[in-house]
Amino acid sequence: MALRNIVVEGDEILTKKCREVVKFDDRLAELIDDMIETMRNAEGVGIAAPQVGILRQVCVIEPEPGYVTELINPVIIEQEGEQEGYEGCLSVPGYIGCVKRPMKIKVRAQNRTGGLETFEFEGFDAVAASHEMDHLKGILYTSKATDIHKPAPPEEDGAEEADE
Numbered sequence: 001m002a003l004r005n006i007v008v009e010g011d012e013i014l015t016k017k018c019r020e021v022v023k024f025d026d027r028l029a030e031l032i033d034d035m036i037e038t039m040r041n042a043e044g045v046g047i048a049a050p051q052v053g054i055l056r057q058v059c060v061i062e063p064e065p066g067y068v069t070e071l072i073n074p075v076i077i078e079q080e081g082e083q084e085g086y087e088g089c090l091s092v093p094g095y096i097g098c099v100k101r102p103m104k105i106k107v108r109a110q111n112r113t114g115g116l117e118t119f120e121f122e123g124f125d126a127v128a129a130s131h132e133m134d135h136l137k138g139i140l141y142t143s144k145a146t147d148i149h150k151p152a153p154p155e156e157d158g159a160e161e162a163d164e
């Protein structure tokens with residue numbers, strides 16, 4: 001496994017459509033493993049192949065530590081409801097913006113060995129999955145977001161908020 005460089009906004013690779021994965025081989029497995037390592041190293045909850053310079057339909061999400069979902073050639077087959085919230089992107093470091101997303105999505109995708117699977121994502125998981133799937137179409141959240149800004153840095157010491 002190896003860390004890969006994360007492409008940042010401004011690079012035109014992030015605006016291109018990804019091609020379908022047709023070979024489910026060791027190279028694909030290595031790409032996915034590297035993407036997971038790169039995502040964790042950057043403290044992200046998701047990453048898509050174009051963010052590491054590869055124009056293939058591969059993305060992973062880890063909305064909760066340890067719960068990784070790998071999506072190859074993913075397609076949204078159903079969606080329901082709407083939610084709006086702030087999100088960020090490893091390719092737009094230091095910023096967040098407010099985006100409308102579906103509340104629930106059903107996704108058909110392949111796994112790393114080519115098997116077909118169906119997933120249901122809800123709430124924050126649906127945000128993460130649809131954000132990453134947008135990358136595969138060359139769409140950055142900044143093209144959909146309002147109120148893009150740098151969040152205030154966390155307090156250095158003391159001043160912890162009460163837990164209620």
Ligand code: CO
Nearest residue numbers: 088089090091
């Ligand atoms: Co992103």
